Amino acid sequence: DTEVTQTPKHLVMGMTNKKSLKCEQHMGHRAMYWYKQKAKKPPELMFVYSYEKLSINESVPSRFSPECPNSSLLNLHLHALQPEDSALYLCASSQDSSGPQETQYFGPGTRLLVL
Amino acid sequence: AQKVTQAQTEISVVEKEDVTLDCVYETRDTTYYLFWYKQPPSGELVFLIRRNSFDEQNEISGRYSWNFQKSTSSFNFTITASQVVDSAVYFCALSGEGGGADGLTFGKGTHLIIQP
Numbered sequence: 014d015t016e017v018t019q020t021p022k023h024l025v026m027g028m029t030n031k032k033s034l035k036c037e038q039h040m041g042h043r044a045m046y047w048y049k050q051k052a053k054k055p056p057e058l059m060f061v062y063s064y065e066k067l068s069i070n071e072s073v074p075s076r077f078s079p080e081c082p083n084s085s086l087l088n089l090h091l092h093a094l095q096p097e098d099s100a101l102y103l104c105a106s107s108q109d110s111s112g113p114q115e116t117q118y119f120g121p122g123t124r125l126l127v128l
Numbered sequence: 129a130q131k132v133t134q135a136q137t138e139i140s141v142v143e144k145e146d147v148t149l150d151c152v153y154e155t156r157d158t159t160y161y162l163f164w165y166k167q168p169p170s171g172e173l174v175f176l177i178r179r180n181s182f183d184e185q186n187e188i189s190g191r192y193s194w195n196f197q198k199s200t201s202s203f204n205f206t207i208t209a210s211q212v213v214d215s216a217v218y219f220c221a222l223s224g225e226g227g228g229a230d231g232l233t234f235g236k237g238t239h240l241i242i243q244p
Contacts, residue, residue: 046228055237056173056234061228061231063228063229069230069231101171103173105173113160113180113227115223115227115228117175117228118175119174121171121172122171122172
């Protein structure tokens with residue numbers, strides 16, 4: 014069962030709010046990812062967790078804070094976002110992150126609107 | 129640096145027509161994998177196929193087929209007898225020797241519209 018779930022599906026927040034996006038997978042994967050996708054653009058990598066440790070942070074602003082409580086869960090904490098942060102946020106997981114052969118399976122995404 | 133080019137921004141065909149989506153890639157890695165994903169309006173990226181750099185056999189899965197040609201650095205995707213449900217944005221992506229740590233390098237996507 015290749016399923017990655019994400020909540021909420023939609024989120025509207027003001028620039029002073031604090032919110033969190035959640036992602037869960039039950040495939041026993043040890044690598045999880047956050048991507049950001051603007052309209053009519055491809056996904057862009059934000060963070061990579063491998064074995065619950067943050068391995069890559071693609072110079073993402075500190076107003077985005079990832080957290081991996083365990084191997085099945087991935088959170089993205091949001092604080093003081095800007096309107097340009099409005100996008101589709103996709104979570105993905107793969108068996109591992111060490112080699113090119115790992116297929117990443119994506120969740121349905123959270124559509125975020127920052128007012 | 130890696131790069132994936134999907135030159136077709138949008139393709140519109142009538143249902144039951146065959147359609148081919150082009151993908152050209154650049155990489156200096158010897159070992160790499162190529163992927164196709166489908167993104168319907170709902171937003172989820174659905175994995176379709178994975179192909180490694182050493183396997184140039186074409187693959188067919190139902191109405192879908194893929195043609196990998198290393199000589200031209202291309203990994204094209206053909207849908208035979210298209211259906212309205214095939215309407216989506218299709219992304220070609222590449223994973224190099226850095227694996228997931230480098231993320232996937234996506235093309236810009238091709239928006240496929242199947243008209244009834």
